[in-house]
Amino acid sequence: MNYETVIGLEVHVQIKTRTKMFCGCATEFGAEPNTRVCPVCLGYPGVLPVMNEEAVRKTILAGLMLGCTINRFSKWDRKNYFYPDMPKNYQISQYDLPLCTGGAVGQFRLTRIHLEEDVAKSFHFERTSGVDFNRAGTPLMEIVSEPDLRSPEDAFQYLTTLKEILIAGDISDCDMEKGQLRCDANVSVRPVGQTQLGEKVELKNMNTISGVRRALGYEEQRQIAALERGGKITQETRRWDELAGKTFVMRTKEYAHDYRYFSEPDLMPVIVSDAFLAEIQRGIKELPEARRRRLVEQYGLPEYDAGVLVADTAVADYFEQAAAGSKNPKAISNWIMTELLPKFAENKISPAHLAELVAAIEAGRISGKQGKEVFAEMFATGQSPSAIIKARGLAQVSDAAVVEALCVQAIKANPKSVADYQAGNTAAINFLKGQVMKLSQGKANPQLAGEILARLLGGH
Template sequence: MQLKYEPIIGLEVHAELLTKSKMFCGCEVVDSITAKPNHYICPVCTGQPGALPVLNKKAVELAVCVGLALDCKIHTESIFARKNYFYPDLPKGYQISQYDQPLAIDGKIQIETEAGIKEVRIRRVHLEEDTGKLSHADGHSFIDYNRSGVPLLEIVTEPDLRSSEEAKAYATKLHAILRYLDVNSGDMEKGVIRFEANVSVREAGSEGLNTRTEIKNLNSFRALVQGADYEIKRQTEIYSRGGIIEQETLGFNEATGKTYSQRGKESAHDYRYFPEPDLPPLVLDSDWIESIRASLPELPEAKTKRFIADFGLTPSEARFLTAELSLADYFERVLAKSKSPAKTVHSWIAGEFMRYVNDSGISIEDITLSPESFAKLIDMTADKVISGNSAKVVFNEMVKNGSNPEQIVQEKGLAQVSDESFIQDAVMKVLNDNPSEVEKYLAGKDTLLQWFMGRVARATKGKADPNVAKELLVKALEERRK
């Protein structure tokens, strides 16, 4: 009989913190993809002999923010440690990190899974510094230390995730929270959030954990899912054959979708952590922590609840809107300017608006369509000033050229017409032009009414009030029956 295996996944997420200067020196934090190499460096972040670190208070504040948002216990005294290893992007030969007494521990995040809401436990949240960046060409590697010393937050879960989908749901939720807190730019393509997945599998229903492997450099949600899936499959196959899994660190190749062994056994890792003697223990004033707690913004859970309670949205509608702070904000701004109910605004946002966002690839923050204009368009449609079809035309015009909807309606002559004589003319013309369809309708094919409606809409260029048109059409057809 084939045994069933269950994956056990824990995630380590590295998120750059949005500070102006680096973690331990005053060098500017810049976009490491576009900035000139080695232009934002100093003795400290290039590991010059004798240089010393001084902790950036803002980085600590942002880290505390995240700790609190994840419902962690914040240590009022935490310790920095040196993680010793050799790598050319690590200028000091050690990374300043936290080990024994991290900034925050024991938190949780709620994620939505197929089976419902699930709580993922957060083991620890700690501060550390980023490394430089390597690039490779021919027989050489090239080092840029602009990124060296950028503050990083490492957020580690307990092994609570049971599938790559759950891992993705967790990662997505954490991404949203970091954006809500405005502690990270969220720009995944720039590598400001990076994942490492600890994966093991065990016989379904069994207790205890098997040997795990650690997949490094997963830099997108897609890579996270692919890497985890590949590893689950690989481990399952090995166990099915009666093999054993070796604890090791793996890389992930985005091109092939496969993991690969990164380091041989002979150089097994021993980071020789010890307390960083150049930095005194980080002692936080509990008043300061409380003031940070008091200034925390509304988080996804709370916002979802408020959208349901205050706006009468369904849980899934509310969750859709709150999944991204920028979307929730945009929704609220449109809603504030609109007379229409929240459900109507939601369906516009979920429909036309998201279609545009997805097609154009423009991020919500960069969209020029003003909430005022959008609200006006929604209200004009609700008031039947224009038809639904015309509204879509106006929307597309607005996102392209940004002018206000009334002006577009006027310029394009899209105002909805309820004037019966104008619509009656169109109805008569459609019936006269299509005698055989009229005959079929009168013979009992009722579904043709919709076809006639379409013809009328076309003849009036979409301006006809559909209710009026329908009424007149039915009346004219019934007259022909006589």
């Protein structure tokens, strides 16, 4: 029998803010344990949360970039469960009225995006456990997809695109190693043609995007194999073991939590005003996919170039600044892709200088070969191309009278080549051109020299 896999993803993303969601502590990765804490994020008796507006702003920005409906009225709820990494033993989250609903990542629809606070981090030692509360209270966005994904590859694509968008919007750095992006997956299989969904399994502990793909690949095969054997899939939560390359049962449905959600009485509802929304909208970043399309249309770049440039927002920005005043954006793109990209971080060349270099080559002031020399020095010193050309005396000689005099000199000195050429050996003209270059110490415009020599020797 053929099976169809149905996948929905729940992605938690730490939002890039200076301070935590409900207190003034710094959101800082890697600090000494329990040094970025205060009575509020430690859940001390009597403290109250105060909402971080920047986190709300960035969540709405994410919603706008993903085409969500921004709910003008949303509210906070308490999600109740006991765990040592949860300082209050309830998490402030959003239950029935999240900030964003709908939207999509590529062709995959989103259900919602809501905002909440991250939990602390537990450490298990031989006989005891420890909790580091530095992470507790970090603003956390939960992005929930519809069960629209049909394969592990879809999940890979979904996560890659989502990550690209969130980075482009400066919403999160999405560093999975630092736990800034975490993904849980709901996965089920069903015979092709069946409308009813199969029993779903929740997968946890996938620490890389390719890990998600591998885990889903394993899990769909495991489920299909179980069904093929005549077995049943039970609704449960399974843990992905990266080393073993397998999933293992964590808990079954009987242990499902009743979170007893209710409205958080310590916080006011979030009212998104027209002005606030408009302000966020103004700051919205172009989505990578849209930018790729625009670079192709606006600058006439090949798809490939646009893709390479847009992969890094800073590189794409650099390109656009350089291309703005250039007649040859493709040449700019070539320079960036072949020369700049491998060492972009060390680049000292301003976009305007790169445009100037391309223009100098276009206009024949220097040759392409000289251009490479000039570029190398620009890269090392940050100087302008005109300054380097001048200092090195590189300017190409394109004065026809000067070049013609040199051509006449070369013809006189090499009668054999002239005879060869006139006998039909057209390649002989290259030798003469070489002599012109030699006489000019390499400065003569080679194209111009070729034209003049051909004219003087009589055309073919």
